[in-house]
Amino acid sequence: MTLATATNEHLAHISNTLIYSAMAVYTLAFFAYIAEWLFGSRSKVARTAHALTADAAQKAQAPAVTVKKAGGTAVLERPKVVTRAVAGARDVPDGPGAHGGDAQGDLYGRIAVSLTVLAFLVELGGVVARAASVQRAPWGNMYEFNITFSTVAVGVYLALLALRKNVRWLGLFLTTTVLLDLGLAVTVLYTASDQLVPALHSYWLYIHVSTAIFCGAVLYVGAVGTLLYLFKDSYENKLASGGKPGTFATSVLERLPAAATLDKFAYRVNAAVFPLWTFTIIAGAIWAESAWGRYWGWDPKETWAFITWVAYACYLHARSTAGWKGRKAAYIALIAFGCWLFNYYGVNIFVGGKHSYAGV
Amino acid sequence: MSDTRSGDVHGETTDTTPDGDLGAAGSQLSTAPVEVAMPGSFGGSRTPGALGWITWAAREVIGWVRWFWRQLTSMRVALILLFLLSLGAIPGSLIPQSGTDALKVRDFMDAHKTLGPVYEKLGLFHVYSSVWFSAIYILLFVSLIGCIVPRTWQFVGQLRGRPPAAPKRLTRLPAYATWRTDTGPEQVREAALKVLGQRRFRAHVAGDAVAAEKGYLRELGNLAFHIALVVMLIAFAWGQLYKSEGNKLIIEGDGFANTLTQYDDFKSGNLFTDDDLVPFSFDLKKFTGTYERTGPNKGTPRTYQADISYSAGAYGKEKKTTIKVNEPLEIGDAKVYLVSHGYAPVVTVRDGRGGVVFRGPVPLLPIDSNVTSQGAVKVYDGYRDAQGRTDQLGFAAFFVPTFAGAGKGTMFSQFPALDYPVLAVSAYHGDLGVNAGIPQNVYQLNTKNLKPFKDSKGDLVKARLLPGETMRLPGGNGSITFDKQVKEWAGFQIVQQPGTGWALGGAVVAIFGLAGSLFIQRRRVWVRATTGADGVTVVEMAGLGRSESAKLPEELGDLAALVHEQAPTKTDEQDADPDREPGAATPVPAAEGAQKK
Numbered sequence: 028m029t030l031a032t033a034t035n036e037h038l039a040h041i042s043n044t045l046i047y048s049a050m051a052v053y054t055l056a057f058f059a060y061i062a063e064w065l066f067g068s069r070s071k072v073a074r075t076a077h078a079l080t081a082d083a084a085q086k087a088q089a090p091a092v093t094v095k096k097a098g099g100t101a102v103l104e105r106p107k108v109v110t111r112a113v114a115g116a117r118d119v120p121d122g123p124g125a126h127g128g129d130a131q132g133d134l135y136g137r138i139a140v141s142l143t144v145l146a147f148l149v150e151l152g153g154v155v156a157r158a159a160s161v162q163r164a165p166w167g168n169m170y171e172f173n174i175t176f177s178t179v180a181v182g183v184y185l186a187l188l189a190l191r192k193n194v195r196w197l198g199l200f201l202t203t204t205v206l207l208d209l210g211l212a213v214t215v216l217y218t219a220s221d222q223l224v225p226a227l228h229s230y231w232l233y234i235h236v237s238t239a240i241f242c243g244a245v246l247y248v249g250a251v252g253t254l255l256y257l258f259k260d261s262y263e264n265k266l267a268s269g270g271k272p273g274t275f276a277t278s279v280l281e282r283l284p285a286a287a288t289l290d291k292f293a294y295r296v297n298a299a300v301f302p303l304w305t306f307t308i309i310a311g312a313i314w315a316e317s318a319w320g321r322y323w324g325w326d327p328k329e330t331w332a333f334i335t336w337v338a339y340a341c342y343l344h345a346r347s348t349a350g351w352k353g354r355k356a357a358y359i360a361l362i363a364f365g366c367w368l369f370n371y372y373g374v375n376i377f378v379g380g381k382h383s384y385a386g387v
Numbered sequence: 388m389s390d391t392r393s394g395d396v397h398g399e400t401t402d403t404t405p406d407g408d409l410g411a412a413g414s415q416l417s418t419a420p421v422e423v424a425m426p427g428s429f430g431g432s433r434t435p436g437a438l439g440w441i442t443w444a445a446r447e448v449i450g451w452v453r454w455f456w457r458q459l460t461s462m463r464v465a466l467i468l469l470f471l472l473s474l475g476a477i478p479g480s481l482i483p484q485s486g487t488d489a490l491k492v493r494d495f496m497d498a499h500k501t502l503g504p505v506y507e508k509l510g511l512f513h514v515y516s517s518v519w520f521s522a523i524y525i526l527l528f529v530s531l532i533g534c535i536v537p538r539t540w541q542f543v544g545q546l547r548g549r550p551p552a553a554p555k556r557l558t559r560l561p562a563y564a565t566w567r568t569d570t571g572p573e574q575v576r577e578a579a580l581k582v583l584g585q586r587r588f589r590a591h592v593a594g595d596a597v598a599a600e601k602g603y604l605r606e607l608g609n610l611a612f613h614i615a616l617v618v619m620l621i622a623f624a625w626g627q628l629y630k631s632e633g634n635k636l637i638i639e640g641d642g643f644a645n646t647l648t649q650y651d652d653f654k655s656g657n658l659f660t661d662d663d664l665v666p667f668s669f670d671l672k673k674f675t676g677t678y679e680r681t682g683p684n685k686g687t688p689r690t691y692q693a694d695i696s697y698s699a700g701a702y703g704k705e706k707k708t709t710i711k712v713n714e715p716l717e718i719g720d721a722k723v724y725l726v727s728h729g730y731a732p733v734v735t736v737r738d739g740r741g742g743v744v745f746r747g748p749v750p751l752l753p754i755d756s757n758v759t760s761q762g763a764v765k766v767y768d769g770y771r772d773a774q775g776r777t778d779q780l781g782f783a784a785f786f787v788p789t790f791a792g793a794g795k796g797t798m799f800s801q802f803p804a805l806d807y808p809v810l811a812v813s814a815y816h817g818d819l820g821v822n823a824g825i826p827q828n829v830y831q832l833n834t835k836n837l838k839p840f841k842d843s844k845g846d847l848v849k850a851r852l853l854p855g856e857t858m859r860l861p862g863g864n865g866s867i868t869f870d871k872q873v874k875e876w877a878g879f880q881i882v883q884q885p886g887t888g889w890a891l892g893g894a895v896v897a898i899f900g901l902a903g904s905l906f907i908q909r910r911r912v913w914v915r916a917t918t919g920a921d922g923v924t925v926v927e928m929a930g931l932g933r934s935e936s937a938k939l940p941e942e943l944g945d946l947a948a949l950v951h952e953q954a955p956t957k958t959d960e961q962d963a964d965p966d967r968e969p970g971a972a973t974p975v976p977a978a979e980g981a982q983k984k
């Protein structure tokens with residue numbers, strides 16, 4: 028055995044240890060998020076219910092939103108900007124988040140985020156070590172896809188938090204799926220190390236695959252937002268029509284942002300990556316052109332990338348088509364993400380084709 | 388990442404303007420088609436007599452055609468067609484396609500005796516060129532063009548026109564600010580015009596207010612995107628119809644001229660003619676493959692290239708170049724790709740009297756990544772056996788560039804390079820089957836009409852040969868020698884697909900158009916300055932986007948601050964209550980939470 032192989036095996040070993048450690052830390056984060064939700068359930072927030080059941084006279088008392096310039100002593104006061112909802116839109120305040128305003132819940136939430144950051148760093152280290160051990164980008168097989176994918180998804184979540192977006196409510200859903208994803212990776216999909224066939228040697232690989240993974244991670248975040256929107260929207264509908272949702276639903280959904288906010292969040296996330304997803308497909312076509320002599324050949328992977336793209340185009344269209352906004356558009360968005368998932372797992376496992384050298 | 392401005396570009400559009408009573412101010416914030424209800428009958432009243440019937444029928448027909456066209460170019464139908472397109476693409480990914488894998492289609496047909504023919508009828512073995520799939524995308528693109536043309540005119544009209552005048556009651560708009568100032572209305576409007584101009588709004592004074600609009604690039608981007616889709620589709624269809632694609636295996640030292648007869652296999656689009664082949668020729672001088680010797684990527688090709696000399700045109704000058712895996716040679720519309728590689732051991736076959744009946748490299752096809760290869764050596768004519776009878780010879784050949792070593796239990800190659808080449812052959816004679824009229828694979832031995840050479844024990848004659856070694860056929864029937872030379876061959880794919888440049892150009896425009904369309908928000912701002920009953924100027928500012936957006940109130944706040952600097956609040960009073968409509972006594976309900984992040 029040569030020296031090179033020894034270091035590689037050593038690195039691969041380090042990578043595996045780091046991935047397992049990340050899983051352990053994610054598990055702790057998962058419990059911290061659970062604690063946040065549990066403690067949060069002590070406080071009885073019912074803003075949504077209040078907003079949807081209180082009469083109009085009370086609503087008129089709601090304070091106007093003002094925009095003020097920071098600092099500046101001699102500067103004259105800025106004129107206030109009053110905002111009002113567009114006609115027909117429901118006016119519901121956002122929930123306070125998983126902690127529900129409970130101090131202890133908030134503390135656990137913060138711990139959970141810190142643990143998520145730690146787990147993210149450890150996992151990132153695992154991905155980098157893996158890349159070093161196989162001496163190429165870590166996107167050669169499904170095991171590597173999975174560990175990279177969850178790292179990026181958590182990275183996106185943390186980036187949104189760093190941008191001070193109100194997304195901490197995503198934490199529990201995210202860590203749950205990340206644990207599932209990693210569990211699948213280390214048990215079913217694990218591949219010791221793998222070669223790339225010559226067709227995979229091109230810098231378009233790096234562009235195409237890295238943007239594909241990134242898009243998937245962001246679209247996943249969007250899909251979670253969409254799903255929660257559907258729940259919250261039913262909840263609000265029920266309240267608005269005088270119904271009384273169950274206590275568990277009330278406890279959880281009261282703490283989430285308003286349906287309109289969730290819908291908007293999901294839309295922004297999806298719309299923001301759609302051009303990048305378009306680019307990903309085109310980069311793939313350019314790569315295929317230089318590797319296989321045709322830029323489009325209806326290979327199953329290509330076909331599903333196309334189907335996913337059209338499905339998301341459908342979603343964007345639906346949002347500007349009369350009678351298709353809201354829930355219907357949300358269902359389309361979920362179908363579109365389903366297409367993405369199928370392309371990611373299903374095609375590799377069930378279908379095959381030219382892309383199947385990526386290995387399962 | 389998600390630019391907040393990207394929010395809500397869609398919001399409220401086709402069905403209603405953001406607010407019912409905004410009138411012209413809220414209209415045409417996009418060029419999306421508006422749903423219009425159509426009556427059930429278009430003919431109107433029918434005057435008696437044939438002429439009456441004809442005019443009635445004509446009106447009816449035109450009415451229905453227009454109705455159909457409106458339907459086809461509506462957002463709803465576009466949505467349905469898009470949905471059908473993605474649905475229709477699915478079977479092609481799950482059922483074998485004759486275009487990519489004809490063999491699998493045949494297997495499927497054999498395995499599914501009832502389902503097969505049904506699939507065949509439905510075109511499910513060539514989904515992407517089937518009638519129904521074509522119908523979907525052609526309808527979609529007709530709809531698209533029918534959508535683009537009027538939208539473009541509308542957009543040009545909007546560019547040439549001016550932002551619509553302020554609605555009567557600005558308080559109804561999603562973002563609103565007001566204050567009272569000593570500055571005169573004229574000056575306020577002038578200041579507002581300047582501020583908005585600096586912020587690149589298109590602004591003008593209409594009545595007592597300044598009307599301004601920004602973000603036209605959004606519409607432009609959207610139109611560019613949809614037009615680019617049409618360009619891409621045409622480029623793709625063009626490429627499919629005129630494309631050609633052929634394969635050729637070339638041994639070092641041999642050459643190729645781009646004519647139909649020289650190809651090993653060839654496929655082309657429906658409108659392709661032989662004259663479309665770009666004239667050129669090339670010789671393969673040398674193939675070089677080197678491989679990673681250690682590490683986890685052991686055996687991975689490091690260099691993988693073919694040195695060739697080529698000449699473009701019928702009498703072009705000869706030039707030298709190198710083709711690599713991801714770097715094809717381009718000659719006019721044609722691209723020459725290096726797609727495969729293998730070994731061609733040089734062998735010599737002698738007949739019963741020692742005369743050479745065959746000598747040359749025999750290309751063998753790799754069966755694994757370490758280039759374990761298989762093939763056949765065939766001697767069609769010139770061979771006579773020990774008795775002087777004419778016969779044909781066939782040898783099944785199995786070759787490994789790096790042999791594991793005798794007794795290692797595997798005949799498979801251990802490494803792709805020529806480290807320890809071994810050629811295993813077994814010998815047959817009889818009818819090779821060329822005269823049967825069935826085109827047979829040159830690389831395979833069809834032993835159906837062949838008789839094996841047997842040794843004294845009655846076993847098939849076979850041997851493992853090192854370079855320079857010879858295997859004798861029993862009964863003095865000749866011999867086969869593995870000469871001390873192994874040539875390499877390279878497989879080339881020669882592709883012509885016109886329109887690729889257009890497709891790429893369309894793709895680039897599509898991405899930029901899409902980004903413009905999704906990230907830019909189109910919005911309007913109005914600044915009204917009027918003299919109140921007490922002689923003090925009342926300034927009102929309001930903003931309207933495609934729908935409520937987090938950025939809109941913020942931007943309005945910035946603009947208001949700038950205007951405010953030049954028309955400060957009348958000193959002896961507080962900010963006017965923004966919730967109060969000027970002159971109105973009752974407060975207007977201001978919604979909480981309209982601006983949420």
Ligand code: HEM
Pocket residue numbers: 337339340343344347396397400417418419420460461462465469527530531532534535609613616901904905
């Ligand atoms: C080839 C199929 C099509 C694709 C892939 C496609 C894709 C898209 C996408 C991704 C958007 C979102 C961009 C944005 O919201 O600004 C969009 C917007 C739009 N599309 Fe299409 N489209 C297609 C066909 C059509 C057709 C046939 C029509 C005509 C009815 C149409 C009309 C529109 C309009 C009006 C918008 C802008 C909506 C708005 O202003 O909010 N599209 N399209």
